[in-house]
Amino acid sequence: MTEAELRELAGKQAALGEVRGAPGPDPVNAPMIRHWLAAMGDTNPAYLDKGLAPPAMAQVWTMQAPRQGRSPVDDPMAALDGAGYTGVVATNCEQTYHRYARVGERLTPATRFTDLAGPKQTALGVGYFATWNVTWYGDGDEPVAEMLFRVLKFRPRQGAGEERPPYPLQPAVNQDTAFFWEGAKSGELRIQTCADCGRLRHPPGPLCTRCRSSHLTYTVASGHGTLYSYVVHHHPPVPGRETPFVVGVVELPEGVRVVGNVVGCPPGEVEIGMALRVAYRPMDDRLVLPMWIPEEP
């Protein structure tokens, strides 16, 4: 389905206005309320004492078994799947409660498809944001609860023909350094180690810096470190990077220093001496960089 066709379908569905669904299969009941309260850890006795349902249970009472019932949302979702936007992630859920649902009453949902926006470039991939509103009615025509719900339907990045763009800052690698980059790919911070005298060395090289042996292996570091120095890069722009970003010299308990990005906290909170642990970030289909995040206290 083309962009124009998707827009046309969305417009048609929106024009349907509010479409009533089937009433809930069971009336509001005490056993389900009891389960919910237990699962949520809600110990307020008022609900069961007074025969009232927690408002956030609204969806529970009308949830359909798969493939049952129809709503104006179904066709746009199927069309997006068909167009390759197979990924889905909920982005917004806003609920409004008018009154408590009472034990014994049966709720009926009514759905209004309101918007389809896209295609948009997102961190997950290209996709459409679909929005709809659901209103739950009690035995009369008075609304019990309302909900705005929005999902992003996206075309997953790794999908056919849409590879991640190659990261522009590739390291040069040779026989002396390949073990380090292979380690990063498998989630290991590898420090070159002399198989003869045991000396650890980073950055690595072809010979042991103590005994000049070429019989070299590696140690997998603990992944802990302490920040020895750092910079916050603002200018000029760096390819493949968004500014500002932090680069640090990290001192490892193994006795060597490693350079890497400090991520996972605002640049203003970075300081010399902070405890860090390694985290692995895939930059493209080939390169994984060991980076550093603040150690949890």
Add this chain to the structure above:
Amino acid sequence: MNQKERVLSRTSAAIAGIGATEFSKRSGRSELRLAAEAVLSALDDAGLSPGDVDGLVTFTQDANQEIAVARETGIGELTYFSRVDYGGGAACGTVAHAAMAVATGMARTVVCYRAFNERSGRRFGQPNARTGGDPTSQGLEMSWHVPFGLMTPAAWVAMFAQRYLHVHGASSEDFGRVAVAMRRHAATNPAAWFHQRPITLEEHQASRWIVEPLHLLDCCQESDGAVALVVTGAEHARDLRRSPAYITAAAQGAGADQMMMTSYYRDDMTGLPEMSVVARQLWEQSGLTPRDITTAILYDHFTPFVLTQLEELGFCGRGEAPEFVKDGGIGLDGRLPVNPHGGQLGEAYIHGMNGIAEAVRQIRGTAANQLAGVTNVLVTAGTGVPTSGLILSAAVSR
């Protein structure tokens, strides 16, 4: 060879001529033309003709081959040519190579040159994704840093600067005072790009971040231009047009565990061990001490390393440079006037070669901001890289 003989052999060479193009942001001319103009200007200054030259020395980074410069300027046969590596660390090294060639007889008169359109052409401050590209030893070295976006000279220096601030309890204002002093000197130097444009410490502090902890005004300018220096035997120099600037000491230096701008893996990150290697040789060769230096031309691509150099060269103790500068120590009337021409922060960034020319002018007594009674001038080259240094003197040291 004993100490005295070494000194005499070094002082057997002198700088007899200096030449330069104008310093600009857009020369509008090819780099080869800039090189040729500077070389001819230096020869004219010395009172020599191109046919008198038999050696040429430049930086490995220079885009103008010696033979091309020789063709354009009418220098005929060459018996000596060499290149010095490691970016701006080469500057004083070109003079050292020339002095060695003269001292050993490989050449009689050697011209050192550096020419580039560093502002209007390829700008060194811009990231180059190819920096870590090839598995050469340097490409592999860069590969521990470039993938993390650590790839500009400002960023490489900032990493040292942050550690210096931490260890010595210094502040960005301590860096700023260096920039303010350089711009004050440049303000009264008509050849300087920032002639009549001094700055205040407040302006330094308000300038935007480039790479924290470096502000824009901690970074030297980018320039188009060329400088050339004529090196010849001391006896020969005395017969020429100008008073010789005798090469009392000339040295190159790389430290242990040296890297290009990123020596972050040594025990300490607050010093410049490579400059210490140069300093030791300069003092040994010359028999001089820091007290004998009238003025110093310190390589100032970024302000923090001016502080570090003051310490490495022995003009003050470790961690004392911020106080030294705060007391006005590097001003024209200070204990050690630094970069009377305004340095690369104020005059121009010609990879350190314009600083050597300033040292010669101070010795001749012809500088824009001429100091009184100049006897010995110490000059340094690029910092954070394998580097070099000179002591030039008004008289042959005894």
